[in-house]
Amino acid sequence: MMSSHPIPSPWSGFYRKAIRERQNQLCLAYPSLFGNTTLNATETISSPANVVNGTDDTLNDSTAGFRHHPFPLSPISDEIADNMIENCVGTIGLPIGLALNFVINGEQLVIPMVVEEPSVVAAVSGAAKTICQADFNPKGFEAFASERNIIFAQIQLLDVYDVDIDRVIQQIQFEKDTILAIANEYCSSMYKRGGGAVDITVRKITRSKPKGCVGHSMKYWLVVHVHIDVCDAMGANCASTVAEGVAPFLTRLSGGRVGFRIVSNLSTERIATARFKVPISKMAYKDVSGEDVANHIVEAYEWACDDHFRAITHNKGIMNGIDAVAIATGQDWRAIEAASHIAATTSVRSQISKATSDHTLGSSFYGPLSRYWIEDLGDEGTFFRGEMSLPICVGASGGVLKTNPVYRYNFGLMGYPDAKKLAMIMVSVGLAQNFAALRALCTEGIQRGHMSLHARNIAVAVGAPAHAIQECTSFMVKCGRITSATAKEYLGAHHLQSQIAQLAKSTSSCASSSDSTTQFKLSRPLSMFCFEEMPSSKSKVLELENRLSLNIAFASYSEKPINIEMTPSSISIHDPLIASLFGSKTFEWINAVPGLLARIKLSSIKNDMRRSNRMLSKKLKIISVLLNILTRRLLASHPAVISDFLAKMFELSKNGETGHTQTFEHVEPQSFSKRFRTHSTPESSINGLDDAFQGNISNLGIFQCDPYYAVDFVRARSTDEMLLVGVPLLMALWQVFNYRVAQWVGDTTLATSLVEEQSNIIECLAATLPSIEQSITSETPLNTIKKNEYVATLLHLHAKRFQTTLILLCDAVTLDIPLDSHTQRHAFRDLGRRLENEQAIAHDLSPDRILRDLAIVRRQGLSLTGDLRHGLVNIFLAWLHVVRQWPIDRIIAIGDAALNSQQRFLGLEHEMRDFVGQMQTLESSKRAPIGAAEGIDAATLDLSRNLEMYREYYGVLDLFKKLTE
Numbered sequence: 001m002m003s004s005h006p007i008p009s010p011w012s013g014f015y016r017k018a019i020r021e022r023q024n025q026l027c028l029a030y031p032s033l034f035g036n037t038t039l040n041a042t043e044t045i046s047s048p049a050n051v052v053n054g055t056d057d058t059l060n061d062s063t064a065g066f067r068h069h070p071f072p073l074s075p076i077s078d079e080i081a082d083n084m085i086e087n088c089v090g091t092i093g094l095p096i097g098l099a100l101n102f103v104i105n106g107e108q109l110v111i112p113m114v115v116e117e118p119s120v121v122a123a124v125s126g127a128a129k130t131i132c133q134a135d136f137n138p139k140g141f142e143a144f145a146s147e148r149n150i151i152f153a154q155i156q157l158l159d160v161y162d163v164d165i166d167r168v169i170q171q172i173q174f175e176k177d178t179i180l181a182i183a184n185e186y187c188s189s190m191y192k193r194g195g196g197a198v199d200i201t202v203r204k205i206t207r208s209k210p211k212g213c214v215g216h217s218m219k220y221w222l223v224v225h226v227h228i229d230v231c232d233a234m235g236a237n238c239a240s241t242v243a244e245g246v247a248p249f250l251t252r253l254s255g256g257r258v259g260f261r262i263v264s265n266l267s268t269e270r271i272a273t274a275r276f277k278v279p280i281s282k283m284a285y286k287d288v289s290g291e292d293v294a295n296h297i298v299e300a301y302e303w304a305c306d307d308h309f310r311a312i313t314h315n316k317g318i319m320n321g322i323d324a325v326a327i328a329t330g331q332d333w334r335a336i337e338a339a340s341h342i343a344a345t346t347s348v349r350s351q352i353s354k355a356t357s358d359h360t361l362g363s364s365f366y367g368p369l370s371r372y373w374i375e376d377l378g379d380e381g382t383f384f385r386g387e388m389s390l391p392i393c394v395g396a397s398g399g400v401l402k403t404n405p406v407y408r409y410n411f412g413l414m415g416y417p418d419a420k421k422l423a424m425i426m427v428s429v430g431l432a433q434n435f436a437a438l439r440a441l442c443t444e445g446i447q448r449g450h451m452s453l454h455a456r457n458i459a460v461a462v463g464a465p466a467h468a469i470q471e472c473t474s475f476m477v478k479c480g481r482i483t484s485a486t487a488k489e490y491l492g493a494h495h496l497q498s499q500i501a502q503l504a505k506s507t508s509s510c511a512s513s514s515d516s517t518t519q520f521k522l523s524r525p526l527s528m529f530c531f532e533e534m535p536s537s538k539s540k541v542l543e544l545e546n547r548l549s550l551n552i553a554f555a556s557y558s559e560k561p562i563n564i565e566m567t568p569s570s571i572s573i574h575d576p577l578i579a580s581l582f583g584s585k586t587f588e589w590i591n592a593v594p595g596l597l598a599r600i601k602l603s604s605i606k607n608d609m610r611r612s613n614r615m616l617s618k619k620l621k622i623i624s625v626l627l628n629i630l631t632r633r634l635l636a637s638h639p640a641v642i643s644d645f646l647a648k649m650f651e652l653s654k655n656g657e658t659g660h661t662q663t664f665e666h667v668e669p670q671s672f673s674k675r676f677r678t679h680s681t682p683e684s685s686i687n688g689l690d691d692a693f694q695g696n697i698s699n700l701g702i703f704q705c706d707p708y709y710a711v712d713f714v715r716a717r718s719t720d721e722m723l724l725v726g727v728p729l730l731m732a733l734w735q736v737f738n739y740r741v742a743q744w745v746g747d748t749t750l751a752t753s754l755v756e757e758q759s760n761i762i763e764c765l766a767a768t769l770p771s772i773e774q775s776i777t778s779e780t781p782l783n784t785i786k787k788n789e790y791v792a793t794l795l796h797l798h799a800k801r802f803q804t805t806l807i808l809l810c811d812a813v814t815l816d817i818p819l820d821s822h823t824q825r826h827a828f829r830d831l832g833r834r835l836e837n838e839q840a841i842a843h844d845l846s847p848d849r850i851l852r853d854l855a856i857v858r859r860q861g862l863s864l865t866g867d868l869r870h871g872l873v874n875i876f877l878a879w880l881h882v883v884r885q886w887p888i889d890r891i892i893a894i895g896d897a898a899l900n901s902q903q904r905f906l907g908l909e910h911e912m913r914d915f916v917g918q919m920q921t922l923e924s925s926k927r928a929p930i931g932a933a934e935g936i937d938a939a940t941l942d943l944s945r946n947l948e949m950y951r952e953y954y955g956v957l958d959l960f961k962k963l964t965e
Contacts (some may be wrong), residue, residue: 010526011110013551015122018743022098026413029110029526032707033412034072066274084403096328096410097121099321103132103140104428106817111429112410113324118454120320124429127436130283131276141431143274143424148198150269152395153183153226153239155247157257160222168254169202172224175253176200181244183226184244187238195229195309206538215361224250227269232419234332239263263334266342267391272423274431275387280374283384286443292385296442297372297435312367315344318388321433327424331394332409335492336426339391344369350490362570370434386820388431392423393605418794455482462487465746470613489649513706526558529729531622532567534591548594548618554732555708557715557724564729566590580637580722581729585629594618597807598954615742617810622760623737624806630730632801634723637869645727646766650711650759672706688868734762740864743912748814749819764800768867769793776809787883794921795875796833797866799840805832837923839950841916844876846954847906854895862888879915905959912959 010029014022027034027354082088097122099111113121132140172179176199191198205221217810226246230238243261251258283290304314319337326333340689344366370388377383395513396419399409419426459472462484472678476482517598520535533548556562564578566587634642710728738755745751769790810833812819819825843849856872864878865872880886907911951957 010527010528011098011102011547012530015125015785016549016551017736018739021739021744023073024513024735024739025526026557027094028553028708028790029413033409073406074411077775080403082402095317096232096276097324098413099128099325099429099432101129102428102432103134103138103794104143104425105141105398106709107137109425110327110413111425112328112413113321113429114327115320115324116363117320118457119786120433121323123440124321124433127432127439130285131278131432131435133282137276137280139613140273141276141428143272143422143428143657145272145423145962146270147229148229149195149235149393149419150198150234151230151235151239151267152264153228153243153261154245154264155224155226155243155261155440156251157222157224157250158257158259160218160254162219164255165204165220165222168222169204171253172200172250173203175249176895177424179224179226179249182246182249183228183242183399186242187228190228190233190890192240192497193231195231197226197228199227203226208601211461222254222256223320225264230395232396233398234267234335234419235392236263236332236335236393236743237399242898252644265393267393270393271389271422272392272427273387273389274424274428274672276431277375277383280382280612281382285439288443290384291444293439294374295437295439297384298374300442301368301372308366311344313368314370314438315341317437318369318430318434319431320437322390322392325426326394328407328410330401330404331363331392332399336392336394339393340369341366342392359703370431370660372438386431388427388434390427390430392426394419394422396422426952442773452671455487458484459487460480466631468746469596474759526553526561527564527725527728528553529564530567530588531590531626533594534568547691548615548622550619552729552736553733555711555728557711557728564725570826579634579949580949581726582629583633590622590625590629594622595734597621598853613744614814616740617813620740620810620813621702621807623733623740623796624761624803624810627758628732628761628765628801628803629728630726630733631762633765634726634730635868638718638723641714641723643766643869644717645710645713646762734758746815747819749825750809753819753825754806754809757809761800761803761806764797767797767867768866768869769797771865777865784883788879788918790924791879791882792863792919794866795837795840796871796917798844798875799833799836802839802843804836804839805829808832808835812951827922834923835920835946835950839948840875841919842950842954842956842960845905845916845956845959846911847875848955850874850876850906851895854892857888858892858895862891875919876915878914879918881919884911905956909959912956913963916960916963 010025014025017025042248076084078088078090080331080891081091083899094114094897097113097115097120102109103112113124115121116120128140131137171238172619179200180197184191187196200858201224203221203223203225205223207219207221224246225965226242228235228239240261240263242265247258247261280290283293285293300314304311319340322336322340323333325331326336343595369390370386370623372384372386375383375385396417398413401411414422414425435869454472455476456469458476463488464472472487476486509798529552531548531550536546561578562579564580570587631642631646653691708728711724712733714723714727737758741754745754808828812828815830819828844853853872853875855875857874857877861871862877863873864882866873877891880891881888894908948957951960
């Protein structure tokens with residue numbers, strides 16, 4: 001949405017997304033980097049029976065039973081590892097996280113970090129968000145690096161007598177050009193690229209006499225440094241080669257004995273600096289004023305200057321960030337650590353401080369690497385300032401970068417920075433990490449957020465499946481016992497231990513992706529759909545974790561991204577694009593949906609059955625509602641294109657099974673229920689799932705498409721913006737629904753049912769029944785029973801579009817309802833079908849809706865086949881036309897008569913009763929026998945109340961009460 005307020009970041013809410021959803025967003029954001037990656041393309045779902053029995057070697061519990069192609073950011077193969085080090089026996093995996101919100105020298109960056117410690121990525125992203133706010137600091141971190149990437153090659157000269165040492169130093173300096181020429185013979189490739197040996201220095205170092213040392217008569221060490229510009233390489237191997245190459249000449253020149261010839265990991269001429277400033281007014285955090293936060297951080301910095309016990313911990317926090325980026329990009333993080341800590345000493349800090357004018361070194365020999373102060377800039381205001389300079393030797397070429405393809409992908413995420421830029425990124429991350437830690441310590445303390453994430457690690461360590469991790473974490477934090485024993489206690493109480501024991505034996509092998517050498521190009525920016533729930537009037541401030549928020553990234557059709565905001569801050573702004581995509585379903589309407597669904601829902605008389613993952617259920621419901629609205633609107637406005645697109649989606653999923661292309665032209669009434677349940681759960685117990693069933697989930701067409709398939713599909717057929725935005729958004733919402741189910745719904749049968757039911761709903765929105773009009777008007781019309789059966793089939797199609805079964809399945813996510821057997825699943829589907837039909841009937845009998853629908857029928861006609869593309873579907877009006885054979889003109893006249901009459905139910909109470917009675921008679925014949933629900937009866941006890949709420953909501957409760965009198 002184009003407005004005056006800030007454009008939402010495409011990375012908003014990234015931490016709330018499922019891992020597959022995050023990976024899909026990377027495919028969207030970096031098409032050149034991940035363009036050949038297709039998630040969940042042709043893999044199969046693992047059999048729950050195999051999981052329980054411990055025989056499944058394909059299940060990864062982070063995907064909750066769904067297999068997928070390894071994402072390129074995966075561990076290297078054993079074969080590659082074996083060629084990298086000696087005595088290799090395997091590999092170890094570490095998580096790759098993305099540091100977000102960074103702006104460095106005006107450039108927005110996504111920065112990969114590899115770290116096992118919780119809270120590191122979250123903290124640095126939060127700090128960057130504060131520092132890089134566009135309203136006051138559009139350039140973010142100001143960073144710069146030394147002009148040349150200089151590294152030192154050290155040659156140690158021994159046995160040079162003290163009386164000769166000054167003369168030898170002069171001789172070496174005199175032969176400088178000769179020494180550099182020899183050095184460049186050993187780094188010719190660097191020299192050809194404009195680098196190579198550029199200078200030498202000779203150091204005379206006073207020798208100490210440590211206890212137990214070998215006796216010696218010389219007072220000094222004599223060390224020659226060859227300064228080498230290593231261009232974009234880290235340069236360690238190059239420096240060591242040069243040191244060995246020039247050593248013989250230096251030996252002859254000095255008359256001494258050559259000692260060590262090695263690189264130095266301290267490069268005082270390879271300094272990277274980052275600094276920032278934030279207005280004091282923007283420093284407020286966690287109910288602490290900006291002024292107090294700033295003063296406390298400066299106070300913490302000053303303490304570190306005077307106490308090396310505190311300084312070492314201060315600097316460790318800095319290295320949390322720097323090391324994580326170094327590991328992600330294949331750098332020698334040990335060398336960076338060593339250089340950084342020596343840079344924290346007084347002697348080296350004094351050298352570095354010359355470039356930053358920082359002469360406040362404190363009294364301690366070892367001090368903080370970063371520096372903070374408060375500065376009054378006059379009319380600009382008072383600012384909190386932070387700065388850090390470090391000797392960072394990193395490389396953007398050579399070394400192991402080509403050995404492990406993950407490094408190239410991580411470089412690609414940052415736009416393939418050169419060595420200088422990478423050093424600036426790393427020092428900016430380190431400064432942000434330190435700022436985040438100090439800010440937390442000065443306000444709420446570091447343990448609150450850290451221990452919550454630590455609890456997540458414990459939940460994972462004890463074997464909690466992905467869908468139960470958040471619940472297990474919440475339980476430990478709430479009870480204040482963050483231990484393995486507590487986690488196991490929680491899981492045991494929820495009857496998960498037997499499943500977890502088997503999941504622990506299950507492994508997932510990930511093949512390494514081929515190296516990507518394609519030059520990175522962010523060819524299309526991401527468009528964003530943002531929905532954020534408005535706090536209720538009862539609670540003016542809704543806690544962030546309890547507020548429903550969706551941030552859906554989708555493919556852009558042009559270089560200019562589209563940002564669609566449906567948030568409290570955008571209520572007053574009219575956006576024509578939102579109006580075309582969602583019609584009358586405004587933000588206020590959609591915002592009210594969670595509240596309505598909370599009233600009409602599957603509930604349990606047993607309160608202990610309710611789990612703590614309600615937000616997942618809530619999000620799945622709202623995503624499905626958005627999918628429904630968007631599909632209806634697109635079908636109504638562009639029927640041909642949308643029908644083709646949906647047909648293509650289902651063709652991808654069904655070609656392998658049927659060999660036929662999916663169409664939506666006609667559905668035979670008698671086979672319709674079978675048709676829209678093409679993917680439904682087989683009539684077998686959970687322990688006997690067949691191979692065909694196992695392939696259904698990940699074979700859905702929505703998983704098989706390139707992220708930009710929807711854009712390309714529409715572009716070839718239309719230039720209408722509604723289509724160019726709506727179809728990619730539709731595809732993204734559908735994928736997000738499936739991703740979240742796949743990761744966070746632990747029960748395989750329930751997850752399968754959710755994904756299939758959502759597919760069924762979309763299929764039904766596009767489906768149509770064969771016309772019956774000709775048979776009705778012929779000389780031998782169909783009898784009343786056949787007509788009612790046709791309307792009942794139409795009702796079945798129409799009712800599926802109300803999503804009631806899906807809503808029940810979403811509620812089942814928060815309830816421990818067994819769906820293991822065919823009988824239980826059949827009973828659950830029967831419950832959903834009954835509620836769907838009852839809701840559709842109540843909806844279409846509502847006098848207000850009939851009047852609204854009649855106005856549409858006057859313009860667009862009445863659809864008797866369920867086809868949303870050609871007229872409006874109202875089951876009661878269709879029944880009047882098909883069964884009672886009312887002409888369309890007479891039906892339209894109902895609205896005209898209502899304007900001049902105050903009759904209850906528009907004077908159609910008698911017809912409405914007959915309609916309801918006939919539909920209920922036909923439906924009852926298909927209903928599951930009483931008692932078939934078995935284990936789900938405790939969750940269906942509020943059925944009568946729910947039916948009453950439907951009827952009351954639509955204003956027809958009195959009508960139904962009279963039917964039972």
